[in-house]
Amino acid sequence: MLFAAGAIALAALPYAGVPPFTITLLTEAFIFAIWAMSLDLLVGYTGLVTFGHAAAFGLGSYAAGYFAREVTADFFAALLVAEAIVVGLAVTIGFVVTRVSGVAFAIISLAIAQVLFQIAIAWRPVTEGMDGLVGVPLPKIAGFTIDAGAEFYLLTIATLVLVYLGLSRLVASSFGRTLQAIRTNEERAAAIGINVRLHKWIAFTVSWGVAGIGGTLMVFMKAGTTPMSLHWSESGNVLVMAIFGGVGTLFGPMIGAVAFVFLRDEFTTRFEAWQLAFGLVFVVVVLAFPSGLAGIFARAWRALWPTRS
């Protein structure tokens, strides 16, 4: 109920006098929220920290953007093509990278994302190199063009809600609980007969698939993309969002993504030192509040109403 009310309230914002610039920031924040939630399935629920999650997002952007420009601007067609490519690659990559975990997984995923980044630079006939993909048209749904601004914002919210509902089902299912068992203790999970590698493989694929949805929305929002969308610093950014917000919950990464976008906007317009300030906050969060903003809110909530569990 609370969730539905919240979603409706957010959807009403463009019609309640909220300035277009804020709506643009919110759209970006909600796209990042989808991406950060997909990352959390790996980091928070399965215990696999990846430094290459930009690969899934950026690849989704390139695939959807290229298809929309060359074939048809239909949103669902572009999404389907992007998903086919992202999920197809995730199945292949996931099969090999799930052999390892911990630091090795983090670095291998980084290396794989950098391969895609370099390909995006080198494969000029398709990706247009460093210039990036430009001229992606506005998306169409059932023949109607989704305008930038309020209409696209609504599309983003609808996608976010669907992704959230789907992922919350998934993490509450027996599959999701198994993932958490693997995160807590991989050896023990294997000892009681869980096929650890298969579960990691599926989680990896789902995570990439969801990130690809975010990438598809992003390429339509920005009307294009550049190789930087695949760069490891982007992978770092989404990791910052998820951890800042609080991994192991779905709300945490959403809060983290919104906080990230708005803080970045605030810091870069008011102070010179966006990286400095955000880096400090991030270090403090990792050191002192491993459960992130969501954890701080939960603690404050319990302190205010101790009787409610």
Added chain:
Amino acid sequence: MDLNFLFVSMLNGVVYGAFLLLTSLGLSLVFGLGRVVNFAHGALYALGGYALLAVIRGAGVGYWPALLLAPLLVVPIAIAIERTTIHPIRHRSDIYTLLVTFGISFVIIGAIEYVWGTGTTLLKPPQPFVSTVDIFGNQYPLYRLVAAGVSLLVSAGVFAVIQLTPVGLRIRAITDDPGMAEALGVNTKWLLTLVFGCAAGLAAFAGALGAPIFAIHPEMGMSILLDSFLAVILGGLGNLPGSAIGAFVVALTKSIGGGYIADWSTAVLFGVVAIALIFRPTGVFGRGRVA
């Protein structure tokens, strides 16, 4: 393609490899000792370049004394960083140090941009190495060769310290078996602090030494950080001779491959490293630690 082009590419590769060697040794040592994957290594490299600028402009000294002073300024900063952020979370899983050093990298680069701005500074090669030398008809900048030579000498010094001194013996003991080393009375925690500081000093030295070649800007450490990772992984994490070979493999692949297949060479390099790490997590030479 013509042989001369290949030769110059190789020469550039060797020069870059000498720099990678300095940064890779530090990364590899810190990982071997404390299983700390230091994402801030590139930022410390950049800090070395800026420390050099600050000393030259602030103290009014020439390039050479500044080159010696700059790393000495970075070492205490790095030690402070280790004591305040990495030391307190040593008991947590390895992945936390990776996240914290990533955040620290943000902080250092942000601080650099705040203090010195986001611009690029080009430094002239220092006296008396401003000229070029003639190698088989190519005019090659003399300073590059000198800097590569200095890098190799310093790296040899690091190897000597690790192999021949009592401190080096303790470092090797911890890399082999931290539990046993500690049981025998080696203070692993302080040694990690010390080595982290010295590794940062090496990175800073490389940043300062490379300033007249690669230019100084806040993000200058990012690509060398990734290349050092590649080198260290190829050689096997914590395996110093492996890292040394890895550094030259990465540098030569980039410079020679870059001349023939342009940006594809780096894609191939990352692909090879990913595959190597999956199937030989102990490095190509099989002597490193499993990450």
